[in-house]
Amino acid sequence: MERLLQSTADGSHTISIPAMEVTYHSKHGAIQESNHVFLDAGLNKIADMNLPEISILEMGFGTGLNALLTLIRSGKKSVRYESLETFPISAGIVQQLNYCEILERRDLQPLYENMHASPWESEISITDTFVLIKRNINLINFHSDRKYHLIYFDAFAPRAQPELWTEQVFSNLFSVLEPNGILVTYCSKSIVRKAMQAAGFKVEKIPGPRGKREMLRAYRYDPILPSK
Numbered sequence: 384m385e386r387l388l389q390s391t392a393d394g395s396h397t398i399s400i401p402a403m404e405v406t407y408h409s410k411h412g413a414i415q416e417s418n419h420v421f422l423d424a425g426l427n428k429i430a431d432m433n434l435p436e437i438s439i440l441e442m443g444f445g446t447g448l449n450a451l452l453t454l455i456r457s458g459k460k461s462v463r464y465e466s467l468e469t470f471p472i473s474a475g476i477v478q479q480l481n482y483c484e485i486l487e488r489r490d491l492q493p494l495y496e497n498m499h500a501s502p503w504e505s506e507i508s509i510t511d512t513f514v515l516i517k518r519n520i521n522l523i524n525f526h527s528d529r530k531y532h533l534i535y536f537d538a539f540a541p542r543a544q545p546e547l548w549t550e551q552v553f554s555n556l557f558s559v560l561e562p563n564g565i566l567v568t569y570c571s572k573s574i575v576r577k578a579m580q581a582a583g584f585k586v587e588k589i590p591g592p593r594g595k596r597e598m599l600r601a602y603r604y605d606p607i608l609p610s611k
């Protein structure tokens with residue numbers, strides 16, 4: 384399927400797939416959306432827990448923007464970042480993506496390209512504190528004996544991928560979350576919220592990124608442990 388580079392309102396790029404009528408990010412700003420949905424509403428909340436290492440699972444590696452922003456935001460904190468992706472983007476597209484330039488972190492461009500070039504299915508130390516594991520598998524077939532503190536759920540919209548926003552998929556993700564772990568997504572549709580609740584999540588609607596009134600944050604709530 385053809386993938387095209389596109390600019391968004393904050394100047395950062397996204398990718399569109401005309402055949403599916405989808406883009407990887409909001410037209411109101413790819414970086415602003417990722418920062419708001421995944422970093423501010425997700426990573427910051429987990430960082431409050433002062434864990435020795437944060438274990439993150441991402442659905443949809445795509446441009447690697449969430450991974451790059453997480454690496455920057457996590458600073459010296461140890462992060463294990465596992466990301467699932469069925470259709471990796473080409474090296475040609477990676478080199479054109481302007482995230483490091485817009486973030487005024489051109490020094491990180493080689494490291495960003497390393498994230499994409501690194502082998503799949505292996506634990507790769509991108510820095511001393513950031514370990515990346517890219518897995519070339521479909522979320523539907525995802526199983527893990529590991530537990531994660533935070534899930535970035537970044538599939539295409541339910542209109543384009545209804546099979547991924549189901550109770551069954553969220554039950555599987557619930558089962559791999561640590562107690563009081565969090566799943567965040569840009570979507571706020573009530574059908575999605577209900578599927579999450581049926582899977583056992585406690586779900587809250589919180590203010591969305593620019594151009595979206597709301598988004599969802601879902602918890603594997605454990606009343607025994609203090610929740611932050």
Ligand SMILES: C[S@@+](CC[C@H](N)C(=O)[O-])C[C@H]1O[C@@H](n2cnc3c(N)ncnc32)[C@H](O)[C@@H]1O
Pocket residue numbers: 406407408417442443444445446447448449467468469470471520521522523537538539540544547
């Ligand atoms: C909305 S894009 C977001 C990508 C990424 N987080 C980013 O910031 O660029 C969704 C991504 O999920 C991938 N994807 C779609 N269906 C998938 C599936 N069933 N399992 C794993 N990845 C999938 C797509 O190829 C795409 O890269």
